[in-house]
Amino acid sequence: MHGLQKKGFIIRQTNWRHRHCEVDIIAEQGNTLHFIEVKTRRSTKYGNPEESINKQKMKNLKDAAEQYQFQNPGWKWIQFDAPHRNYKDQNHKPEVMVALSDFWLLHGFKKEDELKGGLQTIPEFASLLPVFNTEGYYGLYKKVMEMPSAQADEILLPLVQRELKAADKKSEPGFWVHKLYEKGFEARNIDRGIFSLYFFNLVELQPAQAIFQEGGVPHAYLEGQNVELMANSDNVLRGGLTPKHINVPELLKHISFEGIEPNVLNPAISDDGEIKYPLPIEDFGISAFQLQKDQNYKCQSKSAEIFLILSGAVVCNNELTCKRGETFVILPDTNYSITALENNTLMYKAFVPIE
Helix, strand or coil: CHHHHHCCCEEEEEEEEECCEEEEEEEEECCEEEEECCCCCCCCCCCCHHHHCCHHHHHHHHHHHHHHHHHCCCCCEEEEECCCCCCCCCCCCCEEEEECCCEEEEEEECCHHHHHHHHHHCHHHHHHHHHHHHHHHHHHHHHHHHCCHHHHHHHHHHHHHHHHHCCCCCCCHHHHHHHHHCCCCCCCCCCCCHHHHHHEEEEEECCCCEEEECCCCCEEEEECCEEEEECCCCCCCCCCCCCCCCCHHHHHHHCCCCECCCCEECCEECCCCEEECCCCCCCCEEEEEEECCCCEEEEECCCCEEEEEEECEEEECCCEEEECCCEEEECCCCEEEEEECCCCEEEEEEECCCC
16 A cells, blocks of 8 residues: 555545445545555465456446445546556557667567478477467467476577577577576576567567557567557556566467568658658557758647657747657647757657548
């Protein structure tokens, strides 16, 4: 509870009951009321703590929230939270990222022939080829992510030791294995996210290139700087290569088990200098502007628009000045004018593509 207070939460109730449902913590932060479920277990013998928060539990929490709001009216927003909970809202989560530097990432499974070729040529993966041949992408990934740690170590330990002696390029998975363990490691509990380095597409983006990632496409960022925009969701599932919470069973339920060609987007420059990225969704859009001193951009907003200044400085409507690292918002149906105050001013705009 002290941790919540350090994050700015104000505790309103603890162990609040409504009929057969008890809410562990009711807290407020800003204009949002949070209903927080706390779960701990001494072992995972009977599952992870978050697995006890099932559909019936969520229904009970929502019933309790409705009753609490009836007794304590006036709250505009409510949110249900639980430590390590994967689904913090009901929204899907497509996203796009634009590279600001040379950028490396993993993105979706490799096409069948390429993945099969890797299983054939990497000696440590010899036992996995029959699994892929008979059970496909799902069977292969389920096998490596759910096998006992000792069995995973038997495969990954010699692979890591071999890659540490090699001099691979960034375009090779071994480079990233080397980078992960170059400062040393224990010869047990090897991060099984390493399998993904060999099973997923390893993608390089040049500055200003972008990549769109539909919900369900597994991905991981390896190196570089970017601007990222996603749907209004905090939902996330992780399977490795991270110190954060991992939930493999839930991950296996939702990721896309098919080989794909990465959807790399090259920018298109319009007549007014706007750098556009065509996206296959209606949730959001992103564009960029590279302006020289005194260069002007005028527009009428159709949705709310968020501007991020990455270099230089601008003045909006001759009133608001923003410099590198600052943001500002334009409300819908607003005529506005933005003027660069320095050469090589770079700014990004997030918006909803309303026709």
